[in-house]
Each structure stands twice: as C-alpha cells, then as structure tokens.
Amino acid sequence: MPSAVVITGSWRKSSFSGDENCVTVAPSIQGAAVIDSKHGESDVLAFTSxxxxxxxxxxxxLH
Incomplete structure (x- = not known):
C-alpha cells in the first residue's frame, strides 16, 4: 500500500501550464507532490526531493 503524501505548503499552478494542460505542485515531506489541476480528485504523484x-x-x- 502506498504511503500518504503529506503536503507542507500551498498548491501552485506550474508556470509551464497552459489553458489545456494544468499541473499543480506543492511541497511535501517527501519532496514535491503533483496533481492534474483539471482532475483534482485524481491521485497525487509524489517525488523525492x-x-x-x-x-x-x-x-x-529542454527550453
């Protein structure tokens, strides 16, 4: 069973997100958490620092 992601700050929309592709990021105990802004009820993708x-x-x- 996956461990819970503990968010330690505010969710922020990525500066690379456009109107169609929205990614929201928040700091977490593990490092960072990412969700699809248009599907906020979806799973959180967790990254280590x-x-x-x-x-x-x-x-x-890439840019």
Whole structure:
C-alpha cells in the first residue's frame, strides 16, 4: 500500500501550464507532490526531493 503524501505548503499552478494542460505542485515531506489541476480528485504523484530536482533540471534543459 502506498504511503500518504503529506503536503507542507500551498498548491501552485506550474508556470509551464497552459489553458489545456494544468499541473499543480506543492511541497511535501517527501519532496514535491503533483496533481492534474483539471482532475483534482485524481491521485497525487509524489517525488523525492532528489527526483524532483532532477526533473526540474531536465525540463529546464529542454527550453
């Protein structure tokens, strides 16, 4: 059974989200949590701090 994601701050819409593709991010005890803003009742995707940093850096390299 997956562990619960404990949110430690406010949810924020990603600056890369457009009108159609909305991603919302919040800090968590584990690192970061991500949800699809249009489907807020959907599951939370949890990242460790190390994994989140790696993802953000990789996305930055694409732009």
């Amino acid at each position: 190390k994994a989140w940093t790696g993802l953000v850096q990789a996305v930055g390299l």
